[in-house]
Amino acid sequence: MSPRSKPEPVQVIKQRRDGALRALANAVPYIRFLGIEFERRGDELTGIMPFKQELIGNPLLPALHGGSTAAFLEITAVITLNWSYLWDDLEAGRLNLEGLPPEALPRLPKTVDFTVDYLRTGLPRDAYARARITRAGRRYASVQVEAWQDNRERLYAQAMGHFVMPAPRDNADG
Amino acid sequence: MADMTALARQFIQALPHSVMLGMQPQEMGEGVASISMPYKDELVGDPVTGVIHGGAVSALMDTCCGAAVMCHPENGGGTATIDLRIDYMRAATPGQTIVARATCYHITRSVAFVRAVAMDDDTENPVATATGAFTVEAKR
Numbered sequence: 001m002s003p004r005s006k007p008e009p010v011q012v013i014k015q016r017r018d019g020a021l022r023a024l025a026n027a028v029p030y031i032r033f034l035g036i037e038f039e040r041r042g043d044e045l046t047g048i049m050p051f052k053q054e055l056i057g058n059p060l061l062p063a064l065h066g067g068s069t070a071a072f073l074e075i076t077a078v079i080t081l082n083w084s085y086l087w088d089d090l091e092a093g094r095l096n097l098e099g100l101p102p103e104a105l106p107r108l109p110k111t112v113d114f115t116v117d118y119l120r121t122g123l124p125r126d127a128y129a130r131a132r133i134t135r136a137g138r139r140y141a142s143v144q145v146e147a148w149q150d151n152r153e154r155l156y157a158q159a160m161g162h163f164v165m166p167a168p169r170d171n172a173d174g
Numbered sequence: 175m176a177d178m179t180a181l182a183r184q185f186i187q188a189l190p191h192s193v194m195l196g197m198q199p200q201e202m203g204e205g206v207a208s209i210s211m212p213y214k215d216e217l218v219g220d221p222v223t224g225v226i227h228g229g230a231v232s233a234l235m236d237t238c239c240g241a242a243v244m245c246h247p248e249n250g251g252g253t254a255t256i257d258l259r260i261d262y263m264r265a266a267t268p269g270q271t272i273v274a275r276a277t278c279y280h281i282t283r284s285v286a287f288v289r290a291v292a293m294d295d296d297t298e299n300p301v302a303t304a305t306g307a308f309t310v311e312a313k314r
Contacts, residue, residue: 030227033216054194057237058252065191066240066255067233074229102221111228115259 019098020090021045025079027102034068036075043087047076047129056124064122069147073129073159074114077143080131081109081163107166109141114161122156123149139165182207185241192237195230199241205278207241209234212271224268228302231292232260234274235304239288242276243308246286249278250313253286258306266301270294276304286310 017040025031025038034055039046049055049072057065086106089095097105127149135142140162147157182199186192186209195217200208211217211234219227236258243253266272276290290304 027221028227029216029218029221030230034229054190056190057192057240058254059188059190060252063254065189065233066236066258067195067229068191070232070236070258070260071227071229074232075227105222108220111262113259113261114228114232115257116232116255117257118255121254 016090016096016098020086020096021083023097023100023105024082024086027105028075030071031075031079034071034075036072038079043084045076045080045083045130047072047079047131049127049129051125051127061121062124064124064127066116066118066122069118069122069127069157070114070116070159072127073116073145073147073157074111074161076129076147077114077131077145077159077161078109078111078163080145081133081136081141081143082106084133084136085109085165109163109165112140112162112164114159116157116159118157120154120156125149127156128152137165138168141165181245182209182241185244186237189237191233195233197234197237200273202241202245205242205246205281206276207238207245208273208275209238209241210271210273213269218268220265223265225265226268226272228260228262231262231266231272231302232258234272235260235276235290235292235302236306238274238276239278239290239304239306240308242278242288242290243281243286243310246278246281248281248310248313249286250311252311253308256285256307256309258304260302260304262302263300266292266294267296272301274304278308281310283312284310 182202
């Protein structure tokens with residue numbers, strides 16, 4: 001057995017992962033505009049859409065706009081897909097996203113179609129979402145997303161989307 | 175035509191999220207609605223190309239489909255989205271206004287069926303299409 005190399009200090013790992021995630025999410029103006037954030041546990045991401053008045057569609061109920069919910073789910077799907085696509089290169093140190101200008105970041109997956117089920121009224125409070133990649137092919141990917149508010153088991157929306165993956169990065173081994 | 179525009183304007187201004195995205199009503203009546211969304215930097219999804227985020231197009235489509243249901247003569251009042259599917263055919267050209275047009279093509283006592291198209295200046299090639307089901311309120 002070859003001697004194992006010493007594991008990296010946990011702070012170094014966390015900094016690298018959080019830095020990469022921040023770089024991916026902060027590069028997109030529309031994510032910042034809606035105020036959507038991401039939390040990370042290992043490789044698992046949770047999208048968070050903190051409530052604000054501008055996300056409301058029906059002021060009488062009041063209820064979140066279907067459009068803010070749809071965008072929240074799509075953003076969570078794309079970021080999760082991209083995150084999983086880049087994970088190996090990030091972990092192996094082949095890719096470092098921190099401090100890169102937007103034009104130097106890897107290309108994003110493109111949405112082909114996106115279908116949202118509105119299961120319950122979106123309440124005027126924070127919303128959370130997690131995506132599951134059900135197919136990650138070289139060219140196409142399928143992603144399911146679930147969103148909830150107060151109770152993890154009571155989804156307020158779910159979605160299914162198909163995506164075209166970016167062309168392989170030519171500097172992946174550099 | 176004048177009151178159709180006024181109705182559409184009232185409808186949009188009552189929706190904080192639609193105001194946030196800068197949506198502007200074009201027309202609304204008899205189960206058909208048209209809403210435009212001028213280009214602005216905050217809506218960008220790809221900072222390199224400047225292309226609008228799909229989520230913003232979704233929001234426009236959802237608003238427009240909802241507006242079409244609300245102005246259908248068979249619908250008693252408000253509506254909510256049951257489901258909405260968006261197909262993204264191509265990236266909208268950066269800098270151009272996106273215009274969505276939705277038609278409520280069938281309505282029952284409980285469900286309204288809607289389809290919509292979103293265009294930029296190249297009206298021959300849609301940016302996206304949508305199909306959805308919406309709730310219907312009983313007429314009083």
